[in-house]
Amino acid sequence: MSKLLVTGGAGFIGSNFVRYLIDHTDHTVSVLDKLTYAGDLTTLAGLPAERLRFVQGDVCDPQLVDELVRDHDVVVHFAAESHNDNSLSDPSPFIQTNLVGTYTLIEAARRYEARYHHISTDEVYGDLKLDDPERFTEQTPYNPSSPYSASKAGSDLLVRAWVRSFGLQATLSNCSNNYGPYQHVEKFIPRQITNIIDGERPKLYGNGLNVRDWIHVDDHSSAVLRIIERGRIGETYLIGADGEKNNREVVETILELMGRSRDDYDHVNDRAGHDLRYGIDWTRLRRELDWQPQYRDFASGLAQTIDWYRANEFWWRPKKAATEAKYAAVGQ
Numbered sequence: 635m636s637k638l639l640v641t642g643g644a645g646f647i648g649s650n651f652v653r654y655l656i657d658h659t660d661h662t663v664s665v666l667d668k669l670t671y672a673g674d675l676t677t678l679a680g681l682p683a684e685r686l687r688f689v690q691g692d693v694c695d696p697q698l699v700d701e702l703v704r705d706h707d708v709v710v711h712f713a714a715e716s717h718n719d720n721s722l723s724d725p726s727p728f729i730q731t732n733l734v735g736t737y738t739l740i741e742a743a744r745r746y747e748a749r750y751h752h753i754s755t756d757e758v759y760g761d762l763k764l765d766d767p768e769r770f771t772e773q774t775p776y777n778p779s780s781p782y783s784a785s786k787a788g789s790d791l792l793v794r795a796w797v798r799s800f801g802l803q804a805t806l807s808n809c810s811n812n813y814g815p816y817q818h819v820e821k822f823i824p825r826q827i828t829n830i831i832d833g834e835r836p837k838l839y840g841n842g843l844n845v846r847d848w849i850h851v852d853d854h855s856s857a858v859l860r861i862i863e864r865g866r867i868g869e870t871y872l873i874g875a876d877g878e879k880n881n882r883e884v885v886e887t888i889l890e891l892m893g894r895s896r897d898d899y900d901h902v903n904d905r906a907g908h909d910l911r912y913g914i915d916w917t918r919l920r921r922e923l924d925w926q927p928q929y930r931d932f933a934s935g936l937a938q939t940i941d942w943y944r945a946n947e948f949w950w951r952p953k954k955a956a957t958e959a960k961y962a963a964v965g966q
């Protein structure tokens with residue numbers, strides 16, 4: 635049994651990972667989270683107090699991070715500013731949290747020889763052409779497009795340098811687009827589901843032909859746990875589930891599942907620098923760590939997610955109006 639420190643554990647993927655750990659292991663978990671606009675303590679409600687401790691604080695705070703890392707065996711670093719659109723309107727918190735925060739954690743992890751796992755994104759590789767037969771692999775060169783993805787790319791490179799220069803006991807994973815419960819309403823899928831619940835039309839950026847590679851958040855969690863348990867130190871693993879869909883197809887599926895006409899959506903202003911397509915080749919994770927995703931049918935994963943947003947309006951409702959006001963201000 636280990637003591638894990640999970641940063642960003644009150645956010646979307648971090649909180650789902652904490653639930654996954656509680657359900658599938660005997661480990662005890664401490665969450666370090668600043669509770670920014672994206673963090674919500676109710677997300678962790680109902681989890682057993684004897685297995686879970688919550689600390690509100692900043693991953694950029696060296697003293698707090700030192701005290702916490704000293705007391706844990708494994709650090710799993712999810713905390714980040716995570717939304718591309720926000721990074722285009724104000725990059726500064728992305729530089730601070732994603733770069734300085736990662737630096738602060740890996741310095742502490744090296745001092746105490748803690749096992750460190752770094753959560754990252756497929757966006758560090760830039761984008762693919764729609765007809766490119768190749769997908770991203772662990773060998774694809776870094777080529778990030780947005781302030782968000784550039785800050786994540788920088789954080790990955792810090793971790794790799796700390797492995798090589800200081801012997802940091804680290805692994806890294808770069809995952810594709812997650813969906814599932816507790817995702818903030820600023821993100822594509824929850825924004826459209828909650829728009830439809832509110833009687834509004836979904837909003838597609840540009841022509842809607844950009845492709846994302848969707849994975850259920852529980853599959854991301856199981857892959858991260860497998861890498862922590864069996865991954866080779868210093869290595870990077872790409873996490874995906876063969877879920878490529880263009881945004882138009884996703885919106886049409888959501889509309890259909892929610893009983894609305896498939897063409898009942900609006901086109902709005904495109905995102906600056908909008909990446910065209912992401913696609914993950916996760917062969918390495920399958921071959922070397924014997925991992926498989928469980929959610930194979932996107933439409934049924936989406937239907938479960940729609941049910942969750944319908945049943946948990948108390949969770950997303952307080953975030954909705956401010957999020958839509960920000961989008962309205964830029965014609966999105």
Ligand code: NAD
Binds near residue numbers: 674693711755
């Ligand atoms: P999120 O925005 O939902 O949650 C981020 C969490 O981090 C929040 O709880 C927030 O309060 C916390 N946080 C932010 N700044 C902090 C700071 N300075 N100190 C402590 N806590 C802080 O993000 P998410 O979508 O759950 O993403 C989690 C991680 O997974 C990120 O590293 C992201 O880059 C990565 N990732 C996300 C996706 C995706 O599809 N969402 C895909 C691949 C990788």
Ligand code: DAU
Binds near residue numbers: 716717755810822912
């Ligand atoms: O690929 C992994 C990344 O996926 C993560 O690293 C990021 O943290 C996460 O936010 C996500 O980034 P994207 O920019 O791909 O996700 P987002 O949900 O913002 O948008 C998904 C697609 O939908 C993208 O092509 C933009 C488009 N979009 C988004 C919104 C919010 C719309 O068409 N309409 C919208 O209203």
